[in-house]
Amino acid sequence: MPMEARKSGRPRVAVLSRDLILETALKLLDERGEQGAGIRDIARALEVRPSALYNHISGQDDIIAGIRELVSDRIDVSGFGNLSWDDAVRRWAWSYRSAFAAHPPTIAIMVVTPLAPKSRTSQMYEAVCAGLIEAGWPEHMVVNLIVSLECFILGAALDHVAPDNMMDPGEDETAPNFVAAYTARASGLPSPEARPTDIVFEMGLEAMLAGLTATFQQLKGES
Amino acid sequence: MPMEARKSGRPRVAVLSRDLILETALKLLDERGEQGAGIRDIARALEVRPSALYNHISGQDDIIAGIRELVSDRIDVSGFGNLSWDDAVRRWAWSYRSAFAAHPPTIAIMVVTPLAPKSRTSQMYEAVCAGLIEAGWPEHMVVNLIVSLECFILGAALDHVAPDNMMDPGEDETAPNFVAAYTARASGLPSPEARPTDIVFEMGLEAMLAGLTATFQQLKGES
DNA sequence: TCGCAAAATGAACACTGTTCGTTATTGTAG
DNA sequence: CTACAATAACGAACAGTGTTCATTTTGCGA
Structure with a gap:
């Protein structure tokens, strides 16, 4: 030194x-x-x-792209091939949100940066694709399924780093329903230290998985 | 001049x-x-x-916050109180994505900027809350429901401004399933000019709404 | 050993958002 | 009407950003 x-x-x-x-x-x-x-x-x-x-x-963009690769390594794809596809997606999604919530700048860049072949991110997609195809999802739907889940996950990662009270309407008498709903939300938390963003993420993810499961069963019923 | x-x-x-x-x-x-x-x-x-x-x-942040207000005006809440809650959500969600997809910088700032009382954005939330509460959603769930949909919408808005080919794995022989799924996706497009991001958005939104509808009916069945 | 390439410092560039002084005009109170 | 404070424009400069390119020193291969 x-x-x-x-x-x-x-x-x-x-x-x-x-x-x-x-x-x-x-x-x-x-x-x-x-x-x-x-x-x-x-x-x-x-x-x-x-x-x-x-x-x-080569520059700052290169750094951010590299960070994206490091962060991608933290995404847990171990459920695919070992758990049911929806449980594997749950594990993937929660770890994905967690990995990116720690590094908000990477989200905007990731969405816009072309994927480098043979990158770690590419390998992450390979594992997810393989798992979903093996579970029975039609090939032509898999990428769309992944991307739509990713839209939710990345939005939720941004939500997770925001302050918990950023949506507080205060005592806005022009928005009585909003105020009432916001107040009721706080009293509906399972515990005082529970983060609203975790509730939101679970609610949204479970809704998506329920809908996708219905689609999946419909596809199985047709064949 | x-x-x-x-x-x-x-x-x-x-x-x-x-x-x-x-x-x-x-x-x-x-x-x-x-x-x-x-x-x-x-x-x-x-x-x-x-x-x-x-x-x-006061500065650039102030400009972006102001732009956010202008963009919020473009979000269509007219369905609430006039259509079924899920059709109202569809209209809201599509217009919401469209409004923000045109202005990616506002997304990151919006997620992080506290809501000003009596702002147009606040009024947008009021309309959505009123509609959902009137439809029968429990008050304590409404804000979480809105935020989880927003996570998806904002992620999808970011997706919508990215190049369509940014996820192209090319001829990566280390990711055969990913390559196959990506190729199959292109051949599964309804028309050559259809944007994959629209397919993704519809798939994710409909999945979420299906899941939420099941939750809603479960709540109605319990009462 | 020699020559070229690699990798460090140094110096500077172009650009960003912002502050604060100066100037000119408006608005308000007496 | 007048004087003064407030407002809103330009001007000058600041601190900070990412980056380029010249110079210097060293490693490596032939």
Whole structure:
């Protein structure tokens, strides 16, 4: 750990690598959120100059795409092939939400960044596809099913990082039904430390799975 | 429309207003997307200096929050009180997705920005709450129901602005099921110009509504 | 050993959102 | 009507962002 200024020129021992940069970025995201994980923050944490990072990554978008890969590793696909398809989806969905809720910036980028072939994210999709096809879902429906679940999951991940009271209507006398419903919601929580976002996620996921299960049984009934 | 440089000091006729700034920002977002709608872009479009905007808005976050209000106006709540609750939700959800898909930046901010009392967004929630409560949904469940639908809608809005081929696995031989499912999806489109995101949205929404309808009927059966 | 490539620092760029001083005009109170 | 405070524009500059490119130093392969 050098206490003096590092010399210009190639170091004797490599200081940086792509993986190190990505792991540092993810760590900063975890600790400080989006605002504390910029190029300069990462460079400072690694005790190099910001421009040194560009020898290993092409830019900030590259960092975010790499973080996405790291986060994808946290998505639990172990249920597919071992549990019923809907239980496997439950496990996948909860772990998926949890993985991305910790890193909101990756959500917007993930939705917009083309998938790199042979990436970890690609392998995650492979496991889910294989599980659903094996369970009996028609091939042409599987990707749509995954994406629609993902829409819900990613929206829910964003919801999970928002403050719990951000939808509080206060004492708005122009919105009496909204106020009453919001108040009633708080008194309907199973326990004081329960997060509303967990209730929302379970409600939405179970509704989707119930609907998909009905579709699935209809398809089985037709064949 | 002055052809010469505007003088320093208060103008004889007001040049700016909060509404004008917000409408211009929304227009730029529509035309150029997020990258073409910054403070300097708005100022340039209105032929003033960037700092002049700060007499009417507190900052960029304020602009985005204002845009959110304008976009909320485009959400169609007319079905509530006039249609069955699930048909009203369908109309709301499709218009909601459409309104926000055009302005991705507002999604991230909306999820994180506390709701201002008596705002248009608040009125939108009031209409939805009133409709669902009138239809018979228990008060304590209504907000959770709305938020879970919103999670899906906002995720789907993000999905809708992404390129259609961003999930293309190409010829990845390590992901055969994924490749097969992706290929089969393309051949399963109802028409060549159909957007996959519309299929996804309908599939997910209908699944959620089917599940919620089952829950609703269960609640009615219990009472 | 030599030459080229890699990887670090250094210097600077273009751009962002924002603050605050100056200028010119309006609005309000006496 | 006058004086002063408030308003709203421009001007100048700030702090911060991601990035490029030149220079320096070292590793690696032939």
